[in-house]
Amino acid sequence: MPQLQIDGVVPIVPTPFSSSGAPDWSALKNLLDFAVEAGVCAVCLPAYASEFYKLTDAERRDVAIQAVGLSDGRIPVVAQVNHLSTAYVAETARELERTGAAAISVAVPRLFNLPERDLLRYFDRILTGLGIPLLIQDFNPGGATVSVDFLQQLRRQHEHFRYLKLEEPLMSERVRAIVDGTSGELGVLEGWGGVYILELIPAGIVGVMPGLAVADILQVIWKLARRGDPDAAYAAFIGILPQISYSLQSLEFFHHTEKSLLTARGLLPAPLVREATLTIAPDDQAHIEFLNKKILEWIDRLGLRRQPSLDGRETVEQR
Numbered sequence: 001m002p003q004l005q006i007d008g009v010v011p012i013v014p015t016p017f018s019s020s021g022a023p024d025w026s027a028l029k030n031l032l033d034f035a036v037e038a039g040v041c042a043v044c045l046p047a048y049a050s051e052f053y054k055l056t057d058a059e060r061r062d063v064a065i066q067a068v069g070l071s072d073g074r075i076p077v078v079a080q081v082n083h084l085s086t087a088y089v090a091e092t093a094r095e096l097e098r099t100g101a102a103a104i105s106v107a108v109p110r111l112f113n114l115p116e117r118d119l120l121r122y123f124d125r126i127l128t129g130l131g132i133p134l135l136i137q138d139f140n141p142g143g144a145t146v147s148v149d150f151l152q153q154l155r156r157q158h159e160h161f162r163y164l165k166l167e168e169p170l171m172s173e174r175v176r177a178i179v180d181g182t183s184g185e186l187g188v189l190e191g192w193g194g195v196y197i198l199e200l201i202p203a204g205i206v207g208v209m210p211g212l213a214v215a216d217i218l219q220v221i222w223k224l225a226r227r228g229d230p231d232a233a234y235a236a237f238i239g240i241l242p243q244i245s246y247s248l249q250s251l252e253f254f255h256h257t258e259k260s261l262l263t264a265r266g267l268l269p270a271p272l273v274r275e276a277t278l279t280i281a282p283d284d285q286a287h288i289e290f291l292n293k294k295i296l297e298w299i300d301r302l303g304l305r306r307q308p309s310l311d312g313r314e315t316v317e318q319r
Helices: 025-038 057-071 086-098 116-127 148-157 172-181 197-203 215-226 230-237 241-247 251-264 282-302
Strands: 043-045 077-080 103-107 134-138 161-166 187-190
Touching (some): 025 057, 057 077, 086 103, 103 161, 197 215, 241 282
Parallel strands (some): 077 103, 161 187
């Protein structure tokens, strides 16, 4: 099992569906192959961007297990287990650890408002008996995310609580507070498509968790910024920011834009989104296709590959 050490991009892999509506394992292998060749440090699924909430419990488990098998040790797989039942998450996380997941990711249960003392009990039970790192995702639009005190307590109780993913604006001060408050032992990742990557790398994030379709470009941006070349990182970033920003108008809209771009890149056979979902208006579809065209042009300009194959072409990060 490959060890997890996050320093860069950890894309959320979407769940590809066949025309029958079932998960498409052949297409999933194509997506994982792309992630490996993009040089990202790990992948994560099934998360929000994987349409996990439309999958049955059995499908969620199968998607994670299939990803571990199809990755064949080439890249660490972070298996996401989101559920309100503590017992279900704890049991499933242990099963996925046995099948080869490099880490487990769990979203803070936000369906009802739980005080932090109760969230501590939830995560304490999950971490007890788990031998691989835990990544906590806290996505709470319009509300407060977990406090530094909460993170310190949980980290003191369980050293394998290693990572936190946040998706909120104006995060730089909060990232610094978490890094300082945990003596750098807890790595913070930015979600939300990587929109704030350039602001948050200097603040101390260890990675970003975007969609998969532009993960190779974001990996270039990450390396440029981390090696102290913010101007080059910015120059690479401006070509994908319009697509990222447009895609994040809603989660269901994101599924359509993400899968459309993956299809345009030749990485998915079709941009199938599971019901229930949005109907995309003709004007929106036209703009999605326009942005796809611009991303493909940007990929060419950066010296990357639209549909990667090991053809030895030099990339921006290697120059």
